[in-house]
Amino acid sequence: MANIVQAHSRLKLELEELVPSLVESLQKVQLLRHSADSLFSNLSEGCLLKDGEEIDKDKYISIVQEKLQILVQNFNALQTKIQKIPKNRFPPIVQPLGPLGMMMLDQSEAAKKAALEYPPVFHQFNAFKDFHKILETYTYRNSRKRSTTSHQMQPAGGMRRKRPPRVIIDSPAAFKQHLSQLLHIPNILGDMKVQVREMFGNTRLLSISVRRTLNCHIILRHIQIERVIVKGLLEDENIDEVDLSENSSLDTMTRITEHAQASLIFYSFSSLTDEESFRKFLQWLRSYKTLFHAKCMRCKRHLVEGYPPTWRDFVTFQPYHFGCRSY
Amino acid sequence: MGVTVVFQWELVDGQTHQQAIQELHGRINNTGAVQEGKFYYESKFYQASDSATTRDFYTLKTSEYPVTVFARVDDSTKDKNSCIQCDSPMESLLVKLREFFTPKRTFEIRGTRFKLADFWIRPGIVTSSGSNKCVTIEIEYTPSYFADDCWPLFSELGSYILNRQIDDKPPTLMENNKQFNPGMMVQQYVEIFSRKATTQANFQQPMKQEQIQAYNTQM
Incomplete structure (x- = not known):
């Protein structure tokens, strides 16, 4: 508020300085207009006077010259007076932003x-x-992806690791070779037994028998896992008679099927390649060989509601009951 | 049929078989198990008329497998006892062979069966010739076929139901990674039928109070 009062007082002072010079300038303008008016009236009347008498030509010219000189003097006086008016006394005009x-x-x-x-x-x-609008128009026209624009959130660890291109294997022989390369890594299978059945197209059924515990039936498209069904040891023992439409009749195996599907999602959506996630899944599955005699790592008991520890941690592979698992 | 273990309930002083069954039902209900109908076992002992050339044997009919008759043949060594799975018409065949095999005794077990996840629990009273003999508890775990693997589960559940310590190891006939077969179940029942009532008196080892409390809180 004090600033506004000060500004007003300053403006008042400036106006007080300006008003006398403006008044003098206006007086000079009036004198100029009066001298110009008398000059043009003389010129319009010519040598004849109001009474109808004629004036001498030399005298008339001297009168006009005299009036012209007065006009020029008044004009010069006005010009000098206007030049003496102080300029930039007011602040420049700005946009009315608050x-x-x-x-x-x-x-x-x-x-x-x-x-x-x-x-x-x-x-x-x-x-x-x-300029930005024009640039956006150009990037849209050239099908630039949104990930290339500057507003994309970068992950905390720097650039996101991209999944390598997926390997597609069509022929059964090539698939068999590829699978054997995957499975013949030391300690990946252990005492698990694997059977492969060719299905339609590029789909294969992989039956893995975990040591005296369960049978896991995996539907593979190329090397990517599509579906997992876990059944009891003597349920659908023959790979050619596996019923993929129904879950196990055993409650424990149905639970493990659900956990296996959760692990499948966990490994598939990680930054691992298809081969690496497949190997991780096999390692996780192998941890079920202790299903019937391992204690829960949290409650240190075998049975909760009649179930053994059916959950295996995705990273440490340690056994937990479903209700005891760590998040 | 998964691993099946048959335990015998030891009656305390003055306890009747019916009271024992009621107590067992209460303990089984505490585990969270639910009743799933009735069960019925019938076993017959056939004695060979000529013991030099033929052997004695037991048959076992069960409501769990209504069209099957399990026949277990005695041998001098226990490991060589053989079990045969036959169709139900075998009994009519045995009637025709009654000159060689004489039916001596009949045992029956009746009771209510309970289900707890993949466990089947069948407590029942063994009767013979119209009189109650003993109380048995059969526990079956359907997902496993090797008693060595799943014995900790039986030990934990059986300890609570029977209120006594269970051996750390499975019965001898199931040891050494033998895959379970119905003959093992028949063998266990035959052992109980042929067991005298007094022989089990010293077998009972009451469960520690801390273990009972821990189990109760968990269940």
Whole structure:
């Protein structure tokens, strides 16, 4: 409020300085108009007077010359007076923005300077916005992906690791070779037994028997796991008679099927390749060989509601009851 | 048929068989098991008329497998006892062979069966010639076929139901990674039928109070 009062008083002072010179200038304008008016009336009347008498030509010319000199003097006086009026006494016109207007009223010189520099910045900003619109039009036209724009969130660990391209194996012989390469890694299978059955197209059924515990039937498309069904040891023992449409009749195996599907999602959506996630899944599945005699790592018991520890941690492969698992 | 173990309930002083069954039902219900109908076992002992050339044997009919008759033939060594699975018409065949095999005794077991996840629990009273002989509890775990693997589960559940310590190892006939077969179940019943009532008196080892409390809180 104090700033506004000070600004008003300053404006009043400036106007008091300006008003006398403006009054003098207006008087000079009036004198100029009067001298010009008398000159043009003389010129329009010519040598004849109002009474109808004629005047001498030399005298008439001397009168006109005299009036012209008065006119020129008045014009010069007005010009000098106008030049003497102080210029830039008022601040330049700025855009009526609230903060900027307040900055103009600020006493500090830095704020005043910044306020004076704002108008050109607004112009630059508008120009930049127009340029950005044109750039977006170009990127859309060239099918640039959104991931290339600057507003994409980058992961905490730097650049996201991209999955390598998927390997597609069509022929059964090539698949068999590829699978044997995958399975013949030391300690990946242990005492698990594997059977493969060719199905339609590129789909295969992989039956894995975990040591005296369960049979896991995996439907593979190429090397990617599509579905997992876990059944009891003597349920669907023959791979050619496996019923893939029904779950196990055993409650424990049905639970493990659900856990296996959860692990499948966990490994598939990690940054691992198909082969690596397949191997991880096999390692996780292998941990079920202790299903019937391992204690839960949390409650240290074998049975909860009649179930053994059916959950295996996806990272440590340690046994837990479903209700005891760690998040 | 998964691993099946048959335990004998030891009656405390003054306890009748019916009271024992009621107590067992209460303990089984505490585990969270639910009743799933009735069960019925019938076993007959056939004695060979000429013991030099023929052997004695037991037959076992069960409501769990209504069209099957299990026949277990005695041998001098226990490991060589053989079990045969036959169709139900075998009994009519045995009637025709009654000159060679004489039916001596009949044992019956009746009771209510309970289901707890993949466990089947069948407590029942053994009767012979119209009189109650003993109380048995049969526990079957369907997913496993090797008693060595799943014995900790039997030990934990059986300890609570029977209120006594269970051996750390499975019965001898199931040891050494033998895959379970119905003959093992018949063998266990035959051992109980042929067991005298007094021989089990010293077998009972009451469960520790801390273990009971821990199990109760868990269940």
